[in-house]
Amino acid sequence: MTLKSHISGWSLFFLAAFSPGVHLQRHGSSSQPSSDSELPSEAQISRPVLQPSEAPPSTGTYLLNDRVGKPCIRATMGAEYIVTEKKKTWYFNLDPSSVKTGGNCDKETAVLSLTLPNQAASLQFTFRKENNFIYVTNVTAHVSPQPVCQGCANKTYSGVITHKKLFTAANSQSFKCKSGKLLLMSSELKIRLVPLQMQAFSVPNRDYGPKMECWADFNKRAIPIILGAVAVGLVVIALLTFQFIKDRRRPGYDRI
Ligand SMILES: *[C@@H]1O[C@H](CO)[C@@H](O)[C@H](O)[C@H]1NC(C)=O
Ligand SMILES: *[C@@H]1O[C@H](CO)[C@@H](O)[C@H](O)[C@H]1NC(C)=O
Numbered sequence: 001m002t003l004k005s006h007i008s009g010w011s012l013f014f015l016a017a018f019s020p021g022v023h024l025q026r027h028g029s030s031s032q033p034s035s036d037s038e039l040p041s042e043a044q045i046s047r048p049v050l051q052p053s054e055a056p057p058s059t060g061t062y063l064l065n066d067r068v069g070k071p072c073i074r075a076t077m078g079a080e081y082i083v084t085e086k087k088k089t090w091y092f093n094l095d096p097s098s099v100k101t102g103g104n105c106d107k108e109t110a111v112l113s114l115t116l117p118n119q120a121a122s123l124q125f126t127f128r129k130e131n132n133f134i135y136v137t138n139v140t141a142h143v144s145p146q147p148v149c150q151g152c153a154n155k156t157y158s159g160v161i162t163h164k165k166l167f168t169a170a171n172s173q174s175f176k177c178k179s180g181k182l183l184l185m186s187s188e189l190k191i192r193l194v195p196l197q198m199q200a201f202s203v204p205n206r207d208y209g210p211k212m213e214c215w216a217d218f219n220k221r222a223i224p225i226i227l228g229a230v231a232v233g234l235v236v237i238a239l240l241t242f243q244f245i246k247d248r249r250r251p252g253y254d255r256i
Helices: 002-018 215-249
Strands: 059-065 071-085 088-093 100-105 109-115 121-130 133-143 157-161 166-170 174-177 181-186 189-200 211-213
Touching: 059 100, 059 109, 071 100, 071 109, 071 121, 071 133, 071 157, 121 189, 133 181, 133 189, 157 189, 166 174, 166 181, 166 189, 166 211, 174 215, 211 215
Parallel strands: 174 211
Antiparallel strands: 059 071, 071 088, 071 189, 100 109, 109 121, 121 133, 133 157, 133 166, 157 181, 174 189, 181 189
16 A cells, blocks of 8 residues: 555656656755656656667566456567658567556456556557457557657657457457567558467466467468478378389289
8 A cells, every 4th residue: 555655656756757847846845755866767758769670579468457456458468569651661669667557347348558658659459258259349559759850740650440350269268379460550550469468358367368379370380280291191102102113113023
């Protein structure tokens, strides 16, 4: 309880400190703790920096509890924002360590919100439970990066997809896609989730339930097995053919 109020006190302080037009007095009669070193670093509060080249995003696991404290959404993912600006493609990876997890869980809908401090970026999933299946029906995202050119206007890239059936899994199961998924949010924003695993509504206390594998992962597993079987089959046919020819050519074994 005391820890909680302490934390919310600090977040209020941060909010106030970095809201435009609000200036906190750090000296004088301020009752804040003396050390300024606990302030977030510049990088944490400034706008995300778009990168000209791609790097694999860090994977984070995000957990949301319902009102009685039971886990109701668990999601493990790396998230990459892909921005198209001035006919060029730019990349921004969500850093799991600075993400704040929020949302809510009801009987048939559940929302997971991932946000960066200062509204620098967000990613939100709306889950729906229908009969015995669970899927993501809406996704919204935005990123407010530093402009890609000096002196360019600040711009927010955002997008939303609605009324979809994404990442479907049976009740008590998780959806898993190591190969990742690309979401087309708008003409200027795509989100790549790689890897991806999520489960909503009934979620085990630790880890995930049985997994529903996406097609890409299944194919990655199955294709080598199928190719292997085909190769073995070809070798067997070749051996049999060879044996057959040898038998027919054996001297003293002339058939009439
Ligand atoms: C963009 O936003 C930053 C802070 O969020 C501000 O310092 C800067 O002046 C803005 N740039 C423009 C061109 O509006
Ligand atoms: C998804 O988004 C649409 C459009 O904003 C909204 O009408 C709908 O209620 C949302 N679905 C859920 C389950 O919240």
